[in-house]
Amino acid sequence: xxxxxxxxxxxxxxxxxxxxxxxxxxxxxxxxxxxxxxxxxxxxxxxxxxxxxxxxxxxxxxxxxxxxxxxxxxxxxxxxxxxxxxxxxxxxxxxxxxxxxxxxxxxxxxxxxxxxxxxxxxxxxxxxxxxxxxxxxxxxxxxxxxxxxxxxxxxxxxxxxxxxxxxxxxxxxxxxxxxxxxxxxxxxxxxxxxxxxxxxxxxxxxxxxxxxxxxxxxxxxxxxxxxxxxxxxxxxxxxxxxxxxxxxxxxxxxxxxxxxxxxxxxxxxxxxxxxxxxxxxxxxxxxxxxxxxxxxxxxxxxxxxxxxxxxxxxxxxxxxxxxxxxxxxxxxxxxxxxxxxxxxxxxxxxxxxxxxxxxxxxxxxxxxxxxxxxxxxxxxxxxxxxxxxxxxxxxxxxxxxxxxxxxxxxxxxxxxxxxxxxxxxxxxxxxxxxxxxxxxxxxxxxxxxxxxxxxxxxxxxxxxxxxxxxxxxxxxxxxxxxxxxxxxxxxxxxxxxxxxxxxxxxxxxxxxxxxxxxxxxxxxxxxxxxxxxxxxxxxxxxxxxxxxxxxxxxxxxxxxxxxxxxxxxxxxxxxxxx
Amino acid sequence: xxxxxxxxxxxxxxxxxxxxxxxxxxxxxxxxxxxxxxxxxxxxxxxxxxxxxxxxxxxxxxxxxxxxxxxxxxxxxxxxxxxxxxxxxxxxxxxxxxxxxxxxxxxxxxxxxxxxxxxxxxxxxxxxxxxxxxxxxxxxxxxxxxxxxxxxxxxxxxxxxxx
Ligand SMILES: Cc1cc2nc3c(=O)[nH]c(=O)nc-3n(C[C@H](O)[C@H](O)[C@H](O)COP(=O)(O)OP(=O)(O)OC[C@H]3O[C@@H](n4cnc5c(N)ncnc54)[C@H](O)[C@@H]3O)c2cc1C
Ligand SMILES: Cc1ncc(C[n+]2csc(CCOP(=O)(O)OP(=O)(O)O)c2C)c(N)n1
Ligand SMILES: [Mg+2]
Numbered sequence: 001x002x003x004x005x006x007x008x009x010x011x012x013x014x015x016x017x018x019x020x021x022x023x024x025x026x027x028x029x030x031x032x033x034x035x036x037x038x039x040x041x042x043x044x045x046x047x048x049x050x051x052x053x054x055x056x057x058x059x060x061x062x063x064x065x066x067x068x069x070x071x072x073x074x075x076x077x078x079x080x081x082x083x084x085x086x087x088x089x090x091x092x093x094x095x096x097x098x099x100x101x102x103x104x105x106x107x108x109x110x111x112x113x114x115x116x117x118x119x120x121x122x123x124x125x126x127x128x129x130x131x132x133x134x135x136x137x138x139x140x141x142x143x144x145x146x147x148x149x150x151x152x153x154x155x156x157x158x159x160x161x162x163x164x165x166x167x168x169x170x171x172x173x174x175x176x177x178x179x180x181x182x183x184x185x186x187x188x189x190x191x192x193x194x195x196x197x198x199x200x201x202x203x204x205x206x207x208x209x210x211x212x213x214x215x216x217x218x219x220x221x222x223x224x225x226x227x228x229x230x231x232x233x234x235x236x237x238x239x240x241x242x243x244x245x246x247x248x249x250x251x252x253x254x255x256x257x258x259x260x261x262x263x264x265x266x267x268x269x270x271x272x273x274x275x276x277x278x279x280x281x282x283x284x285x286x287x288x289x290x291x292x293x294x295x296x297x298x299x300x301x302x303x304x305x306x307x308x309x310x311x312x313x314x315x316x317x318x319x320x321x322x323x324x325x326x327x328x329x330x331x332x333x334x335x336x337x338x339x340x341x342x343x344x345x346x347x348x349x350x351x352x353x354x355x356x357x358x359x360x361x362x363x364x365x366x367x368x369x370x371x372x373x374x375x376x377x378x379x380x381x382x383x384x385x386x387x388x389x390x391x392x393x394x395x396x397x398x399x400x401x402x403x404x405x406x407x408x409x410x411x412x413x414x415x416x417x418x419x420x421x422x423x424x425x426x427x428x429x430x431x432x433x434x435x436x437x438x439x440x441x442x443x444x445x446x447x448x449x450x451x452x453x454x455x456x457x458x459x460x461x462x463x464x465x466x467x468x469x470x471x472x473x474x475x476x477x478x479x480x481x482x483x484x485x486x487x488x489x490x491x492x493x494x495x496x497x498x499x500x501x502x503x504x505x506x507x508x509x510x511x512x513x514x515x516x517x518x519x520x521x522x523x524x525x526x527x528x529x530x531x532x533x534x535x536x537x538x539x540x541x542x543x544x545x546x547x548x549x550x551x552x553x554x555x556x557x558x559x560x561x562x563x564x565x566x567x568x569x570x571x572x573x574x575x576x577x578x
Numbered sequence: 579x580x581x582x583x584x585x586x587x588x589x590x591x592x593x594x595x596x597x598x599x600x601x602x603x604x605x606x607x608x609x610x611x612x613x614x615x616x617x618x619x620x621x622x623x624x625x626x627x628x629x630x631x632x633x634x635x636x637x638x639x640x641x642x643x644x645x646x647x648x649x650x651x652x653x654x655x656x657x658x659x660x661x662x663x664x665x666x667x668x669x670x671x672x673x674x675x676x677x678x679x680x681x682x683x684x685x686x687x688x689x690x691x692x693x694x695x696x697x698x699x700x701x702x703x704x705x706x707x708x709x710x711x712x713x714x715x716x717x718x719x720x721x722x723x724x725x726x727x728x729x730x731x732x733x734x735x736x737x738x739x740x741x
Contacts, residue, residue: 118592123603127646130591147646182741183588183649307640310633 003173005134005165006035009098012141013042015175018069020045020060020434022053026073027113028100031165045434045463048455050077052427054084055453058093058155059428062414063389064435065220067094067148074100075113078159079120083421085155086124090418091241092218094153096144097125104132104161117159126154134164135171142176151186152305153218186304190321195329198276198300198317202330203339205274207296207349208234211257214241214417215279215303215323222246222410224327225278231334232341235353237265239280241417244407249386254353255362258286259554260399263361266552266560268353269294277301279323282313283418292559302326361552361565362403371520373397373472373544376527377404380442380470383527388440389414389432393425393449396478399550401444423452426469430456433465440468440531447473447500457510460537468530469539471503474546482549486564507539518543580609581635582654582661582731584739585624588647589615596645597624606630606638610728618741621649625730650739658734665709666691667700668722675720686712697722705729 003011009032013021022045025033036044047053050072057068068088072081078099088095102111118130127147129140140158148156163169202208210232216225222245229236229252236246237257246253255262257269269275275297280286287293293313301308301315302323309318319326364374377400380388390405391414392398398415407413414432416424429443450471460467480495504514513536517526523542530538551566587593594613601608609627616623628638635653642648654661671679676698683690683700686708692699702709706729713724733739 119595122592122596122599128592181646184646305644307637307644311637314633 001173002170004031004035004167004170005137005160006031006167007038008134008137008171008173009141009160009165010035010039010042011173012138012175013069014039016141016145017066018042019066020057021069021071022047022057022060022431023071024050024053024073024077026075026077026100028074028102028162029071029077029098029160029165031162031167032071032098032100032160034167035165044071045459047427047459049453050080051084051423052453052456052459054081054095054097055087055421055424055427056431056434057095058084058088059391059414059431060435061088061093061095062428063411063432065411067096067145068431070095070097072097072099073113074102074117075115078117079115082121082124083423085121085157087416087419087421087424088155089124089126091214091416092153093155094148095155096141096148097155097157099157099159101130101159101161103163105163107161117157121157124155125157126152128157128159130159131161131164134166134169137164138173138175139179142179143181146179146181147184151184152308187306187320188322188325190302190319190326190329192329194317194319195326196333198319199330199333199337200339201274201298201300201317202232202276203334203337203341206342206345207268207271207273208232208276208341209268209272209274209297210234210236210276210278211239211269211280212236212242212245212278213239213280216242216245217410219279219304219323220410221279221323221327224324224331228327228331228334231331233346234341235268235350237261237269239283239286239417240402240415242280243402243413244410247408248406249408254357256402257560258283259288260403260550260552262403263359263552263563263565264353264356266554266563267356270560271352272297275299277315278327279303281308282311284312287313288554288562289557289559292561294560359565364548364566368520368545370545371517371523371542373400373474373542373548374404375520376470376472376523376542376544377401377444379523379527380444381405383524383531384440384442388412388442389436391415391425391428391432391441391443393443393445393452394420394422394479395446395449396474396482396548396550397444397446397449397472400472422449425449426453426456426467427459429467429469430460430463430465433467434463442468442470444470444472446478447471447475447503448477448497451501454506457507457512457537457539461511464535466533466535466537469537471539471541472544473500473503473541474544474548475500476546478548479550485549486553486555503539503541507537512537512539514539514541516541516543579632579635579655580627580629582659582729583626583628583639583642583651584654584731585626585642585651586616586649586739586741587622587624587645588649589620589622590647593622593647594624596647597626597642600641600645601628604637604641606634612728612730625728627729649741652733652739654731654733659731660734661705661729661731662703663706663709663729664727665702665712666725667702667713669698669700669716670720670722671696671698682712682715688712
């Protein structure tokens with residue numbers, strides 16, 4: 001089969017089983033768009049800004065486990081996509097980005113809409129390619145998908161000069177079935193000896209903790225993790241990226257850890273003597289002050305990326321490998337082992353954890369006359385029976401979502417953790433809804449974040465992706481305001497916006513339903529009404545308490561045991577309404 | 579501690595900038611970097627001199643290995659190895675100093691490869707410390723120009739770094 005470059009690209013996507021391409025056209029990709037026009041197998045989703053194309057593709061990948069695909073033009077198309085590419089990179093999300101480039105003969109001449117896309121994206125992609133010969137196009141695409149989806153996943157960009165897609169130049173097309181690269185061979189199985197050591201250490205622990213992260217979701221190992229945790233009877237905590245890797249409603253789950261983690265999760269980490277870290281990368285939001293991180297613990301770390309191991313925290317038993325097979329290997333050894341976890345040690349450990357749980361660190365004022373953001377998330381959880389896909393933006397609302405929506409399944413919680421990109425939520429919700437048209441998809445956002453990609457309301461209408469936007473409108477960049485309250489004596493420098501649009505009218509202008517909710521007693525009904533409108537995008541503008549803060553909080557430079565709580569431990573909390 | 583890292587990398591256009599970019603993005607120290615083709619035209623050899631604590635060097639080698647274009651690398655500091663650097667130096671001479679300079683060059687086993695009425699160009703290879711010592715042997719002002727290649731190295735013994 002002889003094809004021109006544009007058709008080759010589209011054919012590669014078909015052969016790769018790609019369902020959606022999120023993109024935006026422009027001069028250098030017109031040949032490719034013409035090839036797209038000639039078929040309908042690969043569906044193109046026209047976003048309203050290239051950043052959103054990347055976020056939607058990224059979220060599609062997070063929800064499905066399949067790589068997201070993006071198509072943008074050269075110059076501004078590529079630079080607009082950079083924020084979205086960096087977002088995916090920081091959270092290790094598999095994605096392939098095809099960017100147009102000026103024709104190869106004029107590269108380097110400051111041609112119209114020329115930027116050095118390979119150079120600009122180099123630090124925020126797993127790898128990138130510049131195609132120099134149309135005969136290499138198919139193989140390069142295969143490599144891109146292979147690199148993006150294996151090992152530690154990540155975005156891979158393929159920069160395609162316009163002459164590579166010239167409709168007059170046709171070359172034989174064959175999509176490689178398999179590819180191997182001498183310079184890239186990700187490790188899969190773990191070192192047997194290390195795994196044995198790890199299991200012994202785990203089984204003889206007195207105060208064990210399991211700390212799991214995004215790697216469990218990425219590596220599809222939630223079943224193995226759950227089995228191992230329940231077999232051992234140990235407490236488990238998840239990072240923000242790891243939520244859903246272990247059922248949040250299970251009694252062994254002590255909540256998220258880190259800066260806005262629960263009191264019990266952080267205290268348990270602090271007092272633990274053996275920590276099993278699974279697909280988590282000891283991020284600074286998790287560790288707090290490194291010198292005070294887990295002072296009594298020996299640490300076992302399973303990670304597919306050797307560079308994640310002992311990067312910030314020195315570990316005692318490193319295991320390089322894919323979580324799933326490594327956990328399987330561990331499970332086998334645990335089942336066969338003569339050593340069993342000490343029941344008495346475990347009992348007193350759980351007692352201690354119970355005393356931390358009794359602090360009820362997530363309690364908040366349920367008698368409030370203004371809407372509490374936590375209450376909205378709790379109600380959303382109930383109305384959707386905990387089964388919704390929840391995307392979020394970045395800020396306080398993101399933390400409330402993580403704390404009060406209990407994820408029992410992986411891939412349901414879709415947020416930007418590593419880069420913390422405001423503007424992620426809405427395009428992400430669209431990407432997820434396209435993947436799962438029957439599912440409930442909610443975007444928990446704030447009045448500042450939502451305005452960073454608000455134009456995507458238009459995309460949601462065009463492609464019939466009815467999502468529910470839960471705007472926790474506190475009339476502040478709440479997260480920034482909170483830091484300013486705590487660390488800058490409440491000098492609220494530029495964390496307030498003077499003119500906030502009428503979101504109801506805005507939603508209506510885009511062809512959607514808008515709702516304004518101002519009283520706590522209206523929250524439940526509004527949510528029920530919105531979700532009953534199955535085929536409409538609904539913008540729910542909840543006017544929430546302006547002064548609410550996210551607790552617990554470990555302030556910068558503090559250790560896990562040094563948490564700021566809403567109510568000091570020991571103070572009785574009014575729990576009548578709960 | 580000082581480490582010499584020897585890298586086999588795909589001979590692709592962006593390969594050098596990936597390595598250089600990694601060092602600047604992560605704030606690693608880079609003292610010198612040399613790149614040249616190998617007997618296999620699809621591969622380049624990079625020799626990189628860096629320094630840092632054991633933890634930093636461990637991260638550097640892991641991050642380098644993580645670059646998709648890097649095929650293999652070794653930290654030469656981990657075993658017995660030979661290190662050489664090439665230097666070309668232009669030295670001011672006069673009727674009175676020519677003999678003295680020539681003697682210095684001989685002591686250091688260098689070669690005079692260009693001569694004018696008032697200057698020599700000296701070629702010298704050796705460990706970087708030897709080249710430093712040679713330079714320090716001259717008075718300030720008598721050296722017109724120094725051009726150094728940066729060190730390169732190879733491990734001792736029969737094993738080599740190849741595919
Ligand atoms: C406002 C804000 C507040 C935040 N507060 C918190 C907080 O309180 N608590 C918190 O936890 N986070 C918080 N974060 C998120 C934080 O910044 C990090 O993104 C997050 O902690 C990283 O999660 P992780 O360690 O699970 O790593 P991820 O970024 O999910 O990385 C996954 C790790 O698993 C490895 N891996 C991937 N695939 C596999 C596989 N198949 N097998 C084995 N290993 C694999 C990777 O190499 C990597 O090391 C916050 C973010 C924001 C924006
Ligand atoms: C693109 C981008 N710019 C700036 C920030 C810094 N930042 C983090 S949270 C936040 C405020 C978010 O406000 P809002 O969306 O209203 O959420 P809230 O905290 O009020 O819930 C800002 C500005 C960011 N994370 N992303
Ligand atoms: Mg806000």
